[in-house]
Amino acid sequence: MSDYDDVCVLLPTMDEVETVARVVESFRDVGLDDVLVIDGGSTDGTRDAASDAGARVVEQSGRGKGQAIREAVCDHVTATYVVMADADATYDAADVDAMLDPLVAGEADHVIGNRFADMRSGAMTRLNRIGNQLINLSFRAIHGENYRDILSGYRAFTRESFRKLHLTADGFGIETEMAVECVKNRIPVAVVPITYRERPGGSATNLHPIRDGGVIFIELYRKAKTNNPLFYFGSLGALSTTAGAAMTAYVLYRWFVHGVTHEVIAIGAVGAALLGIQLLIFGFLADMILSLHREQVARYERAIDGNDD
Structure with missing residues (x-):
């Protein structure tokens, strides 16, 4: 130039x-x-x-x-x-x-x-x-x-x-x-x-x-x-689910090996697992909505370009 x-x-x-x-x-x-x-x-x-x-x-x-x-x-x-x-x-x-x-x-x-x-x-x-x-x-x-x-x-x-x-x-x-x-x-x-x-x-x-x-x-x-909502909510969901699984494994180990129950940790494990699964589902739904939005925008832009021609 x-x-x-x-x-x-x-x-x-x-x-x-x-x-x-x-x-x-x-x-x-x-x-x-x-x-x-x-x-x-x-x-x-x-x-x-x-x-x-x-x-x-x-x-x-x-x-x-x-x-x-x-x-x-x-x-x-x-x-x-x-x-x-x-x-x-x-x-x-x-x-x-x-x-x-x-x-x-x-x-x-x-x-x-x-x-x-x-x-x-x-x-x-x-x-x-x-x-x-x-x-x-x-x-x-x-x-x-x-x-x-x-x-x-x-x-x-x-x-x-x-x-x-x-x-x-x-x-x-x-x-x-x-x-x-x-x-x-x-x-x-x-x-x-x-x-x-x-x-x-x-x-x-x-x-x-x-x-x-x-x-x-x-x-x-x-x-x-x-x-990229699937990555954003999916990573949070995976982290929460992993934390719930780890706490569940700890509770089961203590119960089977030592006969000790951990009710509070068990409740926390269930809550973390449920939250993680919900976040994963929300990530998939948000990703579908974003894909539909992008398709609609693309159609709108093509329509505008067609009118300009």
Whole structure:
């Protein structure tokens, strides 16, 4: 893609003074003049550095990366295409053509940059690699799509498709939520290889692997309630049923071997087993309802397309 007049680069920032100017300049050097920095209240001069480098700078009204992205796209972006990246200089502006080409060609409405395709030495710790792979495997198992790198912060999408996503995450769970919402709303997604580099010396990450990783796993599971109810309620039902079976086995063992009865535990075992079975049944029913809903939506969309023709 050679014409970037209808493209906005979105950079959410928080204390990124060491790298933000470099990132803004790198995107402007490849022809992207509309660079929007939305800042979460930096105290280190990030906003001044970004403005001096040629970016539009807006201070977000709330807190968190997710809130910043929603506010920026909905209130401050008018371009058709949005390129979202982090301001920590780990992404390469030269990859922007690969990110935008599927959108311009009409092959996708949302593009994810796959960091694992060309990850440079030192770019990610072993713990983060393992966590990322577990999250990607969990996403594939729960939501049925292999996006390879759902936590990538390098994205490109149409502003119209973004408005179809029901996004509520305020923090680093926003990338996970965007991936889930793309599946839920059947938005065409393309995954392209990108380069991922080590953070430059002197810059510090705002990501906390354990805390934010936990938030991401919770977000994945929470979203399964409406996107894959059989997994959501089925897993809860299986857990409850297993707990009931374990308690039943303990009660029977104590009764047969030692002649000791445990009435309270026995009641709890029956209750857990019944709850688990009910949750499993509810999961199957919810999955059937969701399938019917998707069929109805598909028929409605086909009817609308037919009328437009």
